[in-house]
Structure formats: C-alpha cells, structure tokens
Amino acid sequence: xxxxxxxxxxxxxxxxxxxDMTVADIADDDMLFGDxxxxxxxxxxxxxxMLDKNYGIKLTDPKEGRTIFESINTMAAYIxxxxxx
Amino acid sequence: xxxxxxxxSYCHIKNNHISLNGSxxxxxxxxxxxxxxxAAYKDQNTKYSKFFxxxxxxxxxxxxxxxxxxxxxxxxxxxxxxxxVFSNKASSLDTDVIHQxxxxxxxxxxxxxxxxxxxxxxxxxxxxxxxxxxxxENSFFIFERFNAEHLFTYTNSLLATHKxxxxxxxxxxxxxxxxxxxxxxxxxxxxxxxFNKQNIITLYNT
Numbered sequence: 001x002x003x004x005x006x007x008x009x010x011x012x013x014x015x016x017x018x019x020d021m022t023v024a025d026i027a028d029d030d031m032l033f034g035d036x037x038x039x040x041x042x043x044x045x046x047x048x049x050m051l052d053k054n055y056g057i058k059l060t061d062p063k064e065g066r067t068i069f070e071s072i073n074t075m076a077a078y079i080x081x082x083x084x085x
Numbered sequence: 086x087x088x089x090x091x092x093x094s095y096c097h098i099k100n101n102h103i104s105l106n107g108s109x110x111x112x113x114x115x116x117x118x119x120x121x122x123x124a125a126y127k128d129q130n131t132k133y134s135k136f137f138x139x140x141x142x143x144x145x146x147x148x149x150x151x152x153x154x155x156x157x158x159x160x161x162x163x164x165x166x167x168x169x170v171f172s173n174k175a176s177s178l179d180t181d182v183i184h185q186x187x188x189x190x191x192x193x194x195x196x197x198x199x200x201x202x203x204x205x206x207x208x209x210x211x212x213x214x215x216x217x218x219x220x221x222e223n224s225f226f227i228f229e230r231f232n233a234e235h236l237f238t239y240t241n242s243l244l245a246t247h248k249x250x251x252x253x254x255x256x257x258x259x260x261x262x263x264x265x266x267x268x269x270x271x272x273x274x275x276x277x278x279x280f281n282k283q284n285i286i287t288l289y290n291t
Contacts, residue, residue, distance in 0.1 A: 015199075016138075016199070017137045017138050017199070018137070019123070019137040020137075038134070042138070042198050042199050042202060043199075045198035045199075046197065046198055046199050049195055049196075049197060049198065052195065053195045
C-alpha cells in the first residue's frame with residue numbers, strides 16, 4: 001500500500017504538471033481538490049484517465065470521483081480493491 | 086498610411102533570449118524549449134498557478150505578453166480595454182501531434198484532457214486574458230509567414246472603431262524546439278515609434 005501511495009504521488013506530480021511540488025509535499029491525507037493541492041476539473045479528468053490507463057479501472061459514474069479522489073489514501077484504497085492491472 | 090497611434094512597447098522571445106523594447110532582459114542557453122521557458126518564467130517572477138499546465142505555445146505567448154504587460158503598470162481593478170491580436174504559422178500543431186499520438190492505437194487509446202484543451206491556438210489568448218482580467222476583443226490568425234500588413238489593418242480597425250484602447254499584437258510561433266514570439270503594444274499613448282507597417286516589420290526583424 002505504501003508503494004502504491006508513493007507511485008500515485010509521483011504520477012500525479014508528473015501527469016498533472018505540478019512542477020513546483022515534490023512527493024514529500026503531498027501528505028497521504030491532503031485534500032487533492034479545494035484547499036489541499038487545489039486541483040481543477042481538467043485535473044479530475046486526468047485522474048480518471050490515469051485510473052484507466054495505469055490500473056485498468058473505468059469510472060462510469062463521475063460522481064464516484066468525488067470520494068475516490070479525496071486524498072492519496074482514498075485513491076490508493078480504491079485502486080487496491082478494484083485494479084485489474 | 087499615417088495613424089495617430091504608436092508602438093509603445095515590444096517584446097521578443099527567441100534563440101534563448103528575451104528582450105523588451107530592444108534590451109535583453111533574460112538570456113540562458115538551454116537544450117530544450119521546456120527548460121528555457123521554465124528558467125525564464127522563474128527569472129521573470131511570473132507568478133501564475135496554471136503556467137505549467139499550459140502547452141508550449143501558450144507558455145511562449147503567455148510569457149511574452151506578461152513581460153510586456155507587467156511593465157505597463159496596469160490597474161487590474163479597472164477595465165483595461167486591451168485587445169489581443171495574435172498570429173502564427175503552425176497553429177497548435179505542436180500539441181495536436183501529442184494528442185494524435187495519444188489516440189493513435191485502438192488498444193492504447195488514452196486521450197489526455199489536459200493536452201486536448203490546448204488543441205486550438207487561441208487558447209493562449211484566454212490564459213493572458215484571465216491573468217490580466219481582459220474582457221476584450223481577441224483574434225488568432227494563421228498565416229504562412231509574419232503578416233505585418235494584416236496585423237496593421239486589423240489593429241487599426243479595432244482602434245479606429247473604438248473597439249479597443251490598446252492592442253497587443255504579433256506573432257507566436259512554436260513547433261517542437263523552434264520558437265519565436267514577437268509582441269507589440271499599440272495605443273494612442275506617446276511613443277517614439279509610430280504605428281505603421283514599416284515600423285512593425287523593422288521591429289520584427291530586430
């Protein structure tokens with residue numbers, strides 16, 4: 001699980017072009033949207049693509065994203081349970 | 086054709102240099118455009134949270150506009166009626182190619198939303214408008230080469246019909262590692278360079 005969280009942080013920084021951020025800047029329970037990393041709606045779409053591309057998870061209901069993408073903790077837990085690759 | 090307008094400021098970004106009104110303000114050799122523009126962004130203290138989300142064409146246009154506009158001492162609490170009239174040759178081809186690669190194979194079909202939103206050249210105008218709160222006329226033209234005649238005529242029309250008080254216009258071209266931005270600001274304000282086609286060409290070739 002810790003390795004997955006580390007991987008998620010690295011992928012988020014790279015794929016969302018968070019140039020001024022490092023893995024150490026993202027706590028496992030930081031809010032990804034809103035007051036935390038302040039990601040936006042395009043970032044949310046990128047995270048949906050990332051789940052599909054990297055872990056074989058297709059989100060059919062965008063509303064699911066609200067809880068899944070709350071933090072690194074919630075993302076990692078969802079991926080571990082639903083991943084197909 | 087004589088007008089009552091002047092070119093009050095101009096900016097070039099090319100060959101690892103940024104110059105403002107003819108003076109080099111940043112110069113650093115980098116092997117890639119991405120590294121150069123990142124270094125320039127930091128050097129120029131251009132604070133904009135979405136900068137690194139942009140594609141390369143938008144970064145080029147945004148930085149050139151920012152270098153020029155931040156020296157105008159604009160009051161962002163007031164309406165600044167500055168129209169944007171940009172042009173280039175390659176349109177958004179640089180990003181279009183990246184998008185095409187992402188959708189090339191049916192079994193590896195993952196279009197990136199962040200890339201796709203930049204598959205129009207005029208998106209860079211939106212980024213500049215957001216930072217400077219410009220609710221103004223804007224256009225992005227595609228030409229085979231820098232077209233001073235068209236930019237002159239169009240800008241003159243915007244100013245003469247009071248659609249704009251100033252016009253930021255020019256050329257922002259980027260394809261892979263080849264890049265060139267030349268922007269100039271035209272208004273009724275005093276300036277030592279009269280707004281005419283010959284002066285636009287002269288400054289472009291500076």
